Amino acid sequence: MHQALSIHNLIAGYGQRVLLRNLCFTVSGPAFVAIIGHNGCGKTTLFRALTGQIPYQGQVQVLGRELRAQRRPAASGLLAHLPQRASVEFSIPVRELVVMGRFRHHRFLGGYTAQDYALADAALVQVGAAHLAQQDFMLLSGGEQQLVWLAQLSLQDAQLYLLDEPTQQLDVYYRRRVFALLESWVQAHNKTILCITHDLENLAELPGYLLNLSRPVPALLPLSAATVQTERAFLESEESLHVVKWGDDVMRQGSTCAN
Numbered sequence: 001m002h003q004a005l006s007i008h009n010l011i012a013g014y015g016q017r018v019l020l021r022n023l024c025f026t027v028s029g030p031a032f033v034a035i036i037g038h039n040g041c042g043k044t045t046l047f048r049a050l051t052g053q054i055p056y057q058g059q060v061q062v063l064g065r066e067l068r069a070q071r072r073p074a075a076s077g078l079l080a081h082l083p084q085r086a087s088v089e090f091s092i093p094v095r096e097l098v099v100m101g102r103f104r105h106h107r108f109l110g111g112y113t114a115q116d117y118a119l120a121d122a123a124l125v126q127v128g129a130a131h132l133a134q135q136d137f138m139l140l141s142g143g144e145q146q147l148v149w150l151a152q153l154s155l156q157d158a159q160l161y162l163l164d165e166p167t168q169q170l171d172v173y174y175r176r177r178v179f180a181l182l183e184s185w186v187q188a189h190n191k192t193i194l195c196i197t198h199d200l201e202n203l204a205e206l207p208g209y210l211l212n213l214s215r216p217v218p219a220l221l222p223l224s225a226a227t228v229q230t231e232r233a234f235l236e237s238e239e240s241l242h243v244v245k246w247g248d249d250v251m252r253q254g255s256t257c258a259n
């Protein structure tokens with residue numbers, strides 16, 4: 001049985017600025033992993049590396065397949081990515097945007113079937129956005145757009161989901177609802193989710209793991225109220241800011257993986 005995700009000695013950054021230094025962690029089975037850390041510590045940079053937008057050193061395997069060797073990981077259903085600021089520059093009904101999540105099952109755009117649309121409608125119900133189905137996506141609020149993207153993403157049926165602050169613009173009700181939805185993707189559909197978030201208060205009750213990229217040597221910790229409390233206290237401390245401030249050459253020496 002392959003590991004859901006294995007990251008070994010990943011090094012990434014921008015030119016001289018190394019933000020991820022020998023990052024190592026393994027997610028053995030389907031799981032929710034919250035990625036936290038200060039602004040600018042390298043969370044989005046990790047996703048840029050995993051999606052091939054910036055080069056990296058090290059090995060990344062998804063279900064035993066070396067990610068670097070995959071030509072189009074999204075098209076093959078290995079990976080789906082929700083960036084921090086996803087935008088659409090043209091008018092499109094919400095339902096039409098959501099059904100595009102089924103693109104892997106179609107050779108040409110526009111060939112969606114009644115079954116595809118039924119799945120799109122069900123996905124909108126799941127995220128609590130059924131009432132938006134006929135509206136123009138461009139005219140929705142930021143939070144409403146986030147819900148619609150999540151509905152589209154769920155139709156992609158990928159093995160590994162990379163979500164960059166998916167609850168950022170949501171109100172308290174929808175934040176909780178979205179985290180419950182992500183939990184169901186893991187439990188009911190065996191997905192693995194890496195979720196960048198600053199929304200610590202919603203994490204304590206979730207099953208899964210926490211990865212604090214502001215730590216000098218980030219490691220996966222089982223999620224619990226105590227873990228969230230400890231990591232929050234660390235992020236609020238002056239000590240943790242120094243890790244970032246002097247990160248490039250003093251505090252954040254990094255270490256190589258144990259094996």
Ligand SMILES: Nc1ncnc2c1ncn2[C@@H]1O[C@H](COP(=O)(O)OP(=O)(O)OP(=O)(O)O)[C@@H](O)[C@H]1O
Binds near residue numbers: 019037039040043046
């Ligand atoms: N193309 C780039 N060239 C140089 N530096 C960059 C580039 N893109 C991002 N950075 C810098 O890398 C650092 C990490 O950025 P990143 O977006 O990974 O942060 P983050 O942890 O996701 O932060 P936030 O919580 O604010 O979203 C930032 O200081 C940013 O200014």
